[in-house]
Amino acid sequence: xxxxxxxxxxDVAAVNTLRIGVLRLSxxxxxxxxxxxxSLAELSALGTLARCGPLTPGELARKxxxxxxxxxxxxxxxQERGLVGLEGHPGDRRQKVVAPTDEAEAVLAAxxxxxxxxxxxxxxxxxxxxxxxxxxxxxxxxKLAHL
Numbered sequence: 001x002x003x004x005x006x007x008x009x010x011d012v013a014a015v016n017t018l019r020i021g022v023l024r025l026s027x028x029x030x031x032x033x034x035x036x037x038x039s040l041a042e043l044s045a046l047g048t049l050a051r052c053g054p055l056t057p058g059e060l061a062r063k064x065x066x067x068x069x070x071x072x073x074x075x076x077x078x079q080e081r082g083l084v085g086l087e088g089h090p091g092d093r094r095q096k097v098v099a100p101t102d103e104a105e106a107v108l109a110a111x112x113x114x115x116x117x118x119x120x121x122x123x124x125x126x127x128x129x130x131x132x133x134x135x136x137x138x139x140x141x142x143k144l145a146h147l
Contacts (some may be wrong), residue, residue, distance in 0.1 A: 022141075032115050041066065043111060045074050046083060046104050052071075054087060054099040083107065 011038055011090055030040060038046075041064070047062050050057060055063065061071035078084040081103040089095035100108075123131060 020058065028100075029115055029118070030100055032111075032118055038107070039073055039074075040069075042078055042083075045071070045078065046100055046108055048103065049098060049100045050108055054097040056089065056095050056097055078104070 006012065017088065042118055045060060045064055046072075048060060052063065056072050057075055058068055060075070061068045064071065068072075075084060075086075078098075082101055084098050084100055086096040089097050123134065126134065
């Protein structure tokens with residue numbers, strides 16, 4: 001399948017509109033954090049661990065697009081709060097893996113619930129055609145977020 005080539009004037013306008021919409025929606029959603037004592041980086045790391053399972057600190061840093069020293073600090077803060085634990089690596093005794101705790105799962109579930117409820121309320125303002133277009137675009141936006 002050939003890849004998209006967004007270079008025409010309509011494509012440039014669509015990319016610009018997408019960028020603005022994603023940034024503004026993200027900014028608004030950020031303010032909905034159920035646990036205001038956790039930073040966005042900490043919540044994101046917990047979400048990645050919940051989605052991917054236990055990871056080494058280096059793997060987690062790569063998936064989160066942060067430098068390893070930053071991830072070390074994030075892990076230490078999460079461990080201090082009882083949201084992650086360090087376990088022995090199954091294939092390399094010199095390494096540790098970071099795993100979310102049951103408390104982390106509860107924090108993430110509360111955060112997701114609050115954000116999903118807020119987003120559902122916004123979606124309720126759309127007409128059926130707009131909602132159908134957004135439902136169709138959701139998997140594509142998810143793919144873009146994980147490229």
